C-alpha cells in the first residue's frame with residue numbers, strides 16, 4: 001500500500017507528460033509549416049475530420065483505435081504514440097533523478113522543447129527560432145530559481161555559443177548552424193557554464209559516433225543535423241552533469 005502511494009505522484013507526472021506529449025506532436029507538424037499551434041483544431045491529416053476529445057486521449061486513443069482514423073481508417077503515424085510515451089517517460093525520469101523540485105519543472109519543459117526541436121532539425125536541418133526563445137525563457141526562470149549563481153549561468157550562456165559563433169564566422173556558416181548557436185546560448189543560461197561545456201562535449205561525441213555509423217550503414221549524406229545530438233548532451237548534463245563533474249574533479253584531486 002505504501003509503495004502504491006509512493007508511485008501516485010509519478011503516475012500523475014506520467015499522465016501530465018503524455019498530455020504535453022500530444023501537444024508536442026501538434027508542434028512537430030505545424031511549426032515547420034508555419035501554422036498556428038494554438039488556434040486550428042486538431043483534425044485527421046487524411047480526411048480532415050475534426051477530432052473529438054476521446055480521440056485525443058494521449059497514448060490510449062492511439063492504442064484503442066489501433067493507429068487508425070475513426071472515420072476514414074487512414075493510418076495515424078506511430079510517431080504520435082512514441083512522442084507521447086517518450087515525453088511521459090522523460091518527465092518521470094527527470095522527477096526521479098532530480099527530485100520533486102522546481103528545477104524539475106524547468107527540466108521537463110526543456111526536455112519537451114529539445115524533443116520537438118530534435119525531430120524538426122532531423123527532418124529539416126533547421127531549429128525553429130521560437131523553440132530557442134522558449135528555452136531562453138526557461139533559462140531566465142532557472143536564473144531566478146538559482147539567484148546565488150547568476151554569474152555561472154551568464155557565463156554558461158556565452159561560453160559555448162561564443163565559441164560556436166567564432167566557428168560560424170570563420171567557416172562562413174558551413175561548420176555550424178545559427179540555430180545550434182542559439183540553442184547553446186539558451187541552454188547555457190539554464191545549465192550554467194560547467195554543465196553546458198559537458199553537454200557540448202557529450203553532444204559532439206554522441207553525434208560523431210552515431211553519424212559515422214549512419215554514413216557506414218545507410219550511406220546518408222554528410223550533412224549533419226547537430227540539434228538532436230546537442231539535445232541529448234544537454235539532457236544528460238542537466239540530470240547527471242553535476243554528479244559526473246564532481247566525480248571527475250575528485251579524480252583530479254580538486
Ligand SMILES: [Zn+2]
Pocket residue numbers: 044045046047048049069070071072073074
Ligand atoms: Zn481520417
